[in-house]
Amino acid sequence: MADGFLDHVGAVLAGIEAEGLMKREREITSPQGAWVTVAQPGEPGRRMLNLCANNYLGLADDxxxxxxxxxxxxxxxxxxxxxxxxxxxxxxxxxxxxxxxxxxxxxxxxxxxxxxxxxxxxxxxxxxxxxxxxxxxxxxxxxxxxxxxxxxxxxxxxxxxxxxxxxxxxxxxxxxxxxxxxxxxxxxxxxxxxxxxxxxxxxxxxxxxxxxxxxxxxxxxxxxxxxxxxxxxxxxxxxxxxxxxxxxxxxxxxxxxxxxxxxxxxxxxxxxxxxxxxxxxxxxxxxxxxxxxxxVASDLRARLAENAAHWRAGLEALGFTLLPGHHPIVPVMLGDAPLAQAFARALGEEGILVSAFFFPVVPRGRARIRTQMNAALRREDLDFALAAFGRVGKALGVI
Structure with missing residues (x-):
């Protein structure tokens, strides 16, 4: 390998880290679903409510x-x-x-x-x-x-x-x-x-x-x-x-x-x-x-729509800034990439699995938590998550 190449790559990675733009993956040790088990260093996996999957109809573990x-x-x-x-x-x-x-x-x-x-x-x-x-x-x-x-x-x-x-x-x-x-x-x-x-x-x-x-x-x-x-x-x-x-x-x-x-x-x-x-x-x-x-899944589509409406209304009532819409994707706008990552980490401590999205996935200054609804989520799951969003939002000065 050419001299200096790995040093160059390392410097690029260090720059990404310094800007607060480093993406990290979490290991799931269970099937995909409304709730998943996420590996934790040095301890058994933790059961978490998953609000960031594209599993819209809840069929991933059907x-x-x-x-x-x-x-x-x-x-x-x-x-x-x-x-x-x-x-x-x-x-x-x-x-x-x-x-x-x-x-x-x-x-x-x-x-x-x-x-x-x-x-x-x-x-x-x-x-x-x-x-x-x-x-x-x-x-x-x-x-x-x-x-x-x-x-x-x-x-x-x-x-x-x-x-x-x-x-x-x-x-x-x-x-x-x-x-x-x-x-x-x-x-x-x-x-x-x-x-x-x-x-x-x-x-x-x-x-x-x-x-x-x-x-x-x-x-x-x-x-x-x-x-x-x-x-x-x-x-x-x-x-x-x-x-x-x-x-x-x-x-x-x-x-x-x-x-x-x-x-x-x-x-x-x-x-x-x-x-x-x-x-x-x-x-x-x-x-x-x-x-x-x-x-033929009209029931699943109806439940998905109901979940999305309840979730969006709950976040708005808490005072979060959302992008308007009626799709099961509900972005919670935070603006700052490090803030979005801190928000995701804090929700993780609350048992909520979400992902922060920031540059280059979205424009600079438009960082967000992209939440996603699915038909497998129950009303009590959503209310549990709304309570966690409220606590974290207040603790970080977002709401």
């Missing part, structure tokens, strides 16, 4: 998914040991792709190891230097990185600003773009706000553009039958990406759904698909079961 994963492993083995076009595809993979497409209202779907890979795969095979892509300013890092991989001209519009989107569409058209794709999250995960997909769709139609939507924080629990934000808005995305790592079981894996020629071309040219192992049978089998559950 016995039906565990049984489906076990059955798929028994019938199809542990792993595929190959990419799909060589010798890694099973009937389960195609069953899941067809199930996704039918549920979400598209011709076909294609699976990836993660939605980060799905978003990284979309743009480069479909758009060339003659084309343009217009991205919302708060889009997920995976969309940003995917766009960087393609040669299309890049435009950016302010988050949710339809006048700015129209201006960028006009600029792309004036620049002679052959095809234009507008890319947006359905839900912006740091803020818990929804894209105005009705307005985006109307502008895309007006200017002959494609609409691509990342629906990771919506599929399974937003819209009719959990079909996501396009269905909630009464529109259709030309390209829809999503994940099995959140509401649909919480394991891993992503997908792209769309028109048949689009999916066919991605099978031929999408590098994260062509050069990554196929999803393991256990994940595929459990994902199929998760879709079956989510499609």
């Amino acid at each position: 016995p039906r998914l565990i049984a489906a994963a076990t059955q798929a492993t028994a019938s199809h083995g542990y792993g595929m040991a190959s990419v799909r076009f060589i010798c890694g595809t099973t009937d389960l993979h195609r069953a899941l792709e067809r199930r996704l497409a039918a549920w979400l209202g598209h011709d076909d779907a294609i699976l990836f190891a993660a939605c980060f890979d799905a978003n990284g795969a979309v743009f480069e095979p479909l758009l060339g230097e003659e084309d343009a892509v217009i991205s919302d300013g708060l889009n997920h890092a995976s969309i940003i990185d995917g766009i960087r991989l393609c040669k299309a001209r890049r435009f950016r519009f302010a988050n949710g600003d339809m006048a700015d989107l129209q201006a960028q569409l006009q600029a792309a058209r004036a620049g002679g773009a052959r095809f234009i794709m507008v890319a947006t999250d359905g839900v912006f995960s740091m803020d818990g706000t929804f894209a105005d997909l009705g307005a985006v769709r109307a502008l895309c139609d007006q200017y002959g553009a494609l609409m691509m939507v990342d629906d990771c924080h919506a599929t399974g629990f937003i819209g009719p039958k959990g079909k996501g934000t396009p269905a909630q808005a009464g529109v259709s995305a030309d390209i829809l990406t999503g994940t099995f790592g959140k509401a649909l079981g919480g394991a891993l894996g992503g997908y792209v759904a769309g028109a048949q020629p689009v999916i066919d071309l991605l099978r031929q040219r999408a590098r994260p698909y062509l050069f990554s192992n196929a999803l393991p049978p256990a994940v595929v089998g459990a994902a199929l079961a998760a879709i079956d559950i989510a499609e």
